[in-house]
Amino acid sequence: LRNETEIIERIWQALPTRPRKKSGDWLQLGVGDDAAVIRAANRDGAADGDWVLSTDAFLERVHFLTEVHSPADIGYKALARATSDLAAMGAVPKFFLLSMALPPDRTGAWLDGFLKGMSQAAREFGMMLIGGDTSRFRSAAINVTVGGQAVSDKGGRVHILTRSGARPGDLIYVSGTLGAAQLGLEVILHGLDGKARGPKIPRGGTWKRLLQPHLRPRIQIALGRWLAGENAPRRPIATAAIDSSDGLSTDLNHICQASGVGARIWASKIPAVRVPQGLRRRGFGLDPLQLALHGGEDYQLLFTVPPATSRGLPKQIRGVRLTQIGEIVRFSARSKKNAFCVELVGDEGGARPLQARGWDSFANQA
Numbered sequence: 001l002r003n004e005t006e007i008i009e010r011i012w013q014a015l016p017t018r019p020r021k022k023s024g025d026w027l028q029l030g031v032g033d034d035a036a037v038i039r040a041a042n043r044d045g046a047a048d049g050d051w052v053l054s055t056d057a058f059l060e061r062v063h064f065l066t067e068v069h070s071p072a073d074i075g076y077k078a079l080a081r082a083t084s085d086l087a088a089m090g091a092v093p094k095f096f097l098l099s100m101a102l103p104p105d106r107t108g109a110w111l112d113g114f115l116k117g118m119s120q121a122a123r124e125f126g127m128m129l130i131g132g133d134t135s136r137f138r139s140a141a142i143n144v145t146v147g148g149q150a151v152s153d154k155g156g157r158v159h160i161l162t163r164s165g166a167r168p169g170d171l172i173y174v175s176g177t178l179g180a181a182q183l184g185l186e187v188i189l190h191g192l193d194g195k196a197r198g199p200k201i202p203r204g205g206t207w208k209r210l211l212q213p214h215l216r217p218r219i220q221i222a223l224g225r226w227l228a229g230e231n232a233p234r235r236p237i238a239t240a241a242i243d244s245s246d247g248l249s250t251d252l253n254h255i256c257q258a259s260g261v262g263a264r265i266w267a268s269k270i271p272a273v274r275v276p277q278g279l280r281r282r283g284f285g286l287d288p289l290q291l292a293l294h295g296g297e298d299y300q301l302l303f304t305v306p307p308a309t310s311r312g313l314p315k316q317i318r319g320v321r322l323t324q325i326g327e328i329v330r331f332s333a334r335s336k337k338n339a340f341c342v343e344l345v346g347d348e349g350g351a352r353p354l355q356a357r358g359w360d361s362f363a364n365q366a
């Protein structure tokens with residue numbers, strides 16, 4: 001039995017992933033990051049900007065439940081999740097292709113609702129549909145492929161953010177709040193008392209704010225563009241970036257693996273979701289730090305900046321809070337196989353290895 005990482009590696013081994021040398025300059029970045037980067041050429045063959053591409057599957061019973069999630073929320077989130085990978089590269093979203101399989105009884109009102117939500121996301125992100133495919137299937141399976149354009153700085157130089165640029169000494173930042181989407185999901189799955197027999201959305205406006213991060217995540221397009229150095233004098237603000245889709249422990253691990261570095265983060269600095277007193281008292285097992293470390297689907301940006309840049313970094317960008325949570329450290333390749341590259345410093349000051357326990361599609365999930 002393989003886990004998600006092993007399955008992805010198996011796919012990369014079995015299929016061609018690099019262009020032949022002579023004609024290889026069109027591929028700027030292939031497999032292994034949040035998105036791929038294709039270099040465009042003008043009529044004379046000169047480089048003319050970079051296009052960023054990513055794809056994402058959104059499946060009934062794996063990622064959403066049609067008896068709980070409204071069609072509009074499903075449509076909105078299907079495009080938001082895919083587009084978040086463009087935000088992580090600092091790209092400007094432009095277009096998407098929608099491939100969907102549906103049971104016949106969901107082609108009427110359900111589909112209309114789905115398209116309404118997706119259309120809202122498309123307008124918000126500035127994207128248009130350019131193609132797709134439809135098919136009949138026993139459950140709803142949605143695949144969205146998104147494309148965007150890399151930003152350029154004042155001098156016209158094109159920049160993208162990757163997972164691989166973090167260097168020892170860089171400081172680690174995260175946008176917004178972590179664990180909020182997971183908290184919303186826990187409330188839906190287990191009810192307000194933690195004992196629900198089936199998933200259910202609590203009624204009443206009080207719970208809306210709690211569920212919003214799960215139902216309609218806000219993705220960080222503007223922040224990504226700024227971090228990539230759009231209209232900046234010379235270079236990107238961030239050295240590396242990823243969107244927090246699988247959970248901090250897993251996503252920070254991706255940056256470390258891709259950059260060949262380690263990371264140390266402080267529990268007390270992590271902007272963890274506030275769990276309402278009412279839920280805590282019910283002995284729900286909802287620990288803010290655990291939700292923040294391992295909860296998925298926040299779609300915030302996790303990024304690194306050099307110390308000199310960090311000193312001038314604003315506390316927030318367009319209302320989105322930026323929090324420094326740790327630093328990038330050296331990591332010896334010798335022990336890479338078994339050792340954990342992320343360390344968590346607890347409130348008592350001791351550091352312990354942090355296992356990547358975020359979302360894995362092929363692991364046993366609760």
Ligand SMILES: [Mg+2]
Binds near residue numbers: 034085088
């Ligand atoms: Mg991602």
